[in-house]
Amino acid sequence: MSHLKPIRVGLLGFGVVGSGTWNVLARNAEEIARRAGRQIEIVRIATRTPSKAIDVVGDQISVDNDLHALVNDPSIDIVIELIGGTTLARELVLTAINNGKHVITANKALLAIHGNEIFKLASDKHVMVAFEAAVAGGIPIIKAIREGLTANRIQWVAGIINGTTNFILTEMREKGLPFADVLKQAQSLGYAEADPTFDIEGVDAAHKLTLLASIAFGIPVQFDKVYVEGISHLAPEDIEAADRLNYRIKLLGLAIRRETGLELRVHPCLVPKHKLIASVEGVMNAVMVKGDAVQETLYYGAGAGSEPTASAVVADLVDVTRLHTADPEHRVPHLAFQADALADYTIFPIDDIISSYYLRLSVEDRPGVMAEIATVLAKENISINAMIQDPKEDYASIIFLIHQAKEGSVLQAIKQIEQLSFVRSKVTMIRMEHLL
Amino acid sequence: MSHLKPIRVGLLGFGVVGSGTWNVLARNAEEIARRAGRQIEIVRIATRTPSKAIDVVGDQISVDNDLHALVNDPSIDIVIELIGGTTLARELVLTAINNGKHVITANKALLAIHGNEIFKLASDKHVMVAFEAAVAGGIPIIKAIREGLTANRIQWVAGIINGTTNFILTEMREKGLPFADVLKQAQSLGYAEADPTFDIEGVDAAHKLTLLASIAFGIPVQFDKVYVEGISHLAPEDIEAADRLNYRIKLLGLAIRRETGLELRVHPCLVPKHKLIASVEGVMNAVMVKGDAVQETLYYGAGAGSEPTASAVVADLVDVTRLHTADPEHRVPHLAFQADALADYTIFPIDDIISSYYLRLSVEDRPGVMAEIATVLAKENISINAMIQDPKEDYASIIFLIHQAKEGSVLQAIKQIEQLSFVRSKVTMIRMEHLL
Incomplete structure (x- = not known):
């Protein structure tokens, strides 16, 4: 040789x-x-x-x-x-x-x-x-998609593709600490930069998702069309509530094929615990790819480091x-x-995506509250999967789980809910992905 | 084009x-x-x-x-x-x-x-x-190893590479059923052949391991040097005991680089529950590859089907x-x-491999039993990690966990233990792999 x-x-x-x-x-x-x-x-x-x-x-x-x-x-x-x-x-x-x-x-x-x-x-x-x-x-995820899955019409890609945020979410859950404390810890360990914006606001993940979407669907790179939302607004009580509901919160990069176009988005998600990707902890990365022939596959390893x-x-x-x-x-x-x-698929604005949703809000603890909120959701044609009420000292915390709705309708409903007289907080909205 | x-x-x-x-x-x-x-x-x-x-x-x-x-x-x-x-x-x-x-x-x-x-x-x-x-x-595991990890000196490959046996082990654990019952169920579902020998005795996994080892280490295919052991001897009580000890039992194909040669083996293993591969259930496959640069990676998906x-x-x-x-x-x-x-590495016979071990046996429930067994193990230079005694009606079930021993020594010790007057069963021996 x-x-x-x-x-x-x-x-x-x-x-x-x-x-x-x-x-x-x-x-x-x-x-x-x-x-x-x-x-x-x-x-x-x-x-x-x-x-x-x-x-x-x-x-x-x-x-x-x-x-x-x-x-x-x-x-x-x-x-x-x-x-x-x-x-x-x-x-x-x-x-x-x-x-x-x-x-x-x-x-x-x-x-x-x-x-x-x-x-x-x-x-x-x-x-x-x-x-x-x-x-x-x-x-070797580029190679896997580009060469290993060439038989497939790729249906979706979902990845934990930023180690910093996955480390922070893992620590928040395991230690019950707020975001700011864990970020400081991540910085002192060298897992987060002095200016962590690119990581924690999802920009780094969006760069990577842009490339994954290109090779999965055969489209030009289109970073400016990726919806990007980070993890800095997540509260320990959401992470804990997710856990009780048998979910984990992960920052996912998602590229999803719909009948008439694509969804490209980076944001925190509730993911069912029984999915392998929910057990990917710390700075590790994992990418799931679903193809029409191969079905679900997953690729796991270190996402950074020398x-x-x-x-x-x-x-x-x-x-x-x-x-x-x-x-x-x-x-x-x-x-x-x-x-x-290369294809010229429509990439949907965030209002037009379809997802499931976790909504959490604080309300006065009195009869009729659940019914009024349910009425607002019904008017927007949103069906509720589950309602969980958690009475606190002088108010109640309510969680709604919504199955398969258009995001625009959910945002409309949230606006109306926040105007109800008995509602005492902004509505926290986190998308849920079941990865089926 | x-x-x-x-x-x-x-x-x-x-x-x-x-x-x-x-x-x-x-x-x-x-x-x-x-x-x-x-x-x-x-x-x-x-x-x-x-x-x-x-x-x-x-x-x-x-x-x-x-x-x-x-x-x-x-x-x-x-x-x-x-x-x-x-x-x-x-x-x-x-x-x-x-x-x-x-x-x-x-x-x-x-x-x-x-x-x-x-x-x-x-x-x-x-x-x-x-x-x-x-x-x-x-x-796409062949591609991942052959092209995606070319920078690495591969240290080991460990895979769930037979869906039939993984399905059987999953069902045995989830439903507490014995092997024979689950095998029948697998046959009726089409997950096991009418003659299931190749799958349940590990031969199919050994064929695949032979190929993985070749491309991981750059050696000719050497199927005849793979140690092969199936799952038909596994009892529900071992699966249950493993669970209590925070392990899962999986049939793994293992190709491990040692300083002076290679180990190629297929057999059931206790794998720590926190490892991602321990959560691979049913007919799904997964292969872990550890390289000196990339460290631990894992590839998951359907291992069979049209x-x-x-x-x-x-x-x-x-x-x-x-x-x-x-x-x-x-x-x-x-x-x-x-x-x-291609390289001409020594492939160790099973007596020369290094592993950890789970040993289970039934003994008369009287004082001194643990001490005598421990003495036999000590004579073979085997150090015990844990001893768990589980008193039954008229005997006791004992489990020993042994850390990092040469298999030949463990087999010698087992022979001697089985001759002790108070020992009432053969010793069940299952290897443990921590995948570090």
Whole structure:
């Protein structure tokens, strides 16, 4: 196998994932070459603080801070982009592609926002852009959907694709603590950033969902059409109530095929406890995919971290190494479907989605309250699955479970309920997904 | 994309999976072509009872019972082998390969036993043999290990890879029924064959484990070296005791890398309840893979059935369609590692494996019993993790949990314990795996 000359790789960025990629390639060089049929060598690194990289890689290869020089280096076959961000990263990736280099990236924000431009240029230039590491870390979920489930009309994808929020929800439930306390703890453990907005408000999950939806349904990336809601408004009493009702609250990314279009949404959900995904705890990730032939499948693993993410980067390296000599027409398409066969499905605004709902509110503890609320719901054609009343000292907490309603109608009903004289709180609304 | 001419496929066998493959390809033809970049057409079917196939496919394509004519038909690019068995299937597959055709098969027994011969010929003839459907039905586990985890030195694989036995164990636990009763029920539901030996004695799981171990470690298929033990000896009281100890009993296929060799074994195991795989119930399958970079991952889905298995067959069709024009040197190797880079690891006989153990026996209910047994174990250098005594009417049931011992020593100790005067039963021994 050794007659093939080594593939030459340039690495942009040497942070957590960059150093992990170096370490995995170095440690498992022999095992990886036995698979790939040739050596894969990082020959050049460009990073903002070269000294840190030099401490790890020594002086056998070129390390500097000239990111542009790397993507213009004619001796490099594959560029790995691990610097993050969407401005400089976009510029570097486009330059690399223009120079005929294959690109591997873990940058979900970049692809969710600029993916259509990047994939178009890559097709024109006959190069590959691989992004297994951009979604769910080490779990080979891109490959599973794009290549493992090609027989299927995908019905839905549902994923725990942000470890930070799953860690926070797990801790809130296990320790009965409020959101703010657990967030602080997550920050001190390094599971949440100093500015945690992207994670806790669901934006990171929405970037990843954008990519999953593209490869599941064969649509262009459309980040701006994803409904996004985070977990910062969740109260311990909702998590506890869910538990009593035999549900767990999880932040899910959901891409659902309906008869006349798609739903793309990220928000907290009540998920039945008996579903495997409800038992995915802490920083772990899991993605469920339901196809019309295969039915329900699930993929589980570490969604972040140095070597788990590097595992995905290196898997892409091996793939590109194998496929780069194939004629472009026979490679796996970037978005799972041929570039000229992407679909233009309607993506529903949030008012038009169909879901089940958990509603919680505080009311005066007097007769007739349940009946009046039920009347409002009935007027909006919403049928109630269950009503649970929990009397407190000087008020009552009521929970309604609503089965399969249009969100617009539920929001209308909530508006009216909040105006009833005996209602003493805003209505907390959490969607429920049964994943059938 | 439509300038590429259709790929021509011949189908051997039209049973559960064959008809499923036809149905999925027909129903999702457009979606599949959007992915593959061309049409995939079944143009010929050979099956023992053509009339059944004709009822489904009509008269637009050639259907007869001449299996040999199909593999010799020069107009066919890819042969799908779904007839099962290891004699005629071997002959047909070898002929197809000799004729330069790519082969897709769901036949785990064929590959576990004759894989080395088949893959060798395929390499010589520059054709692909794809077998995603041979392990865990619709779960793309072959692809995940072979392509998704290429960065890793795989540490172990542990799978629930036989739905029949998992269904039986689930029912035994949920309903407290003995093995024989549940087996009958499984047979009437069609989850177990009239002759269930292959499933319940672990042979089917061992075929699949043989393939998983090959692609995980890069070794030739070595079915004869797999230790195989089924579930027919399991008693309801063991399942119940496991439950009280916070374990579930599962039939696992295990392929474990040790410093100086490999363990390949199929047998019932106590698995900690908090592990996701312990919650995989009924006929569902799941495979855990631990790699040194990615750490623990899990893949879950339907392990059998018409369309779930067809999902894997068709995924292979799309893969072969994409890759068949690539130069053979750059295709994904059959066993994940290059054919000239397979390893010759020692595979340990069962006496040399390391595991934890659950031992249950009946003894006279008198003082000193525990001490004497503990002395026997100590002499064999076996340390006890826990002892639980459960007094019955005129005897006592004792359970010992043993942490990390060599199986040979445990078997020696059991022999001695069974000779102690106060011991009134054989010792039931079940291995425990903590999957760390």
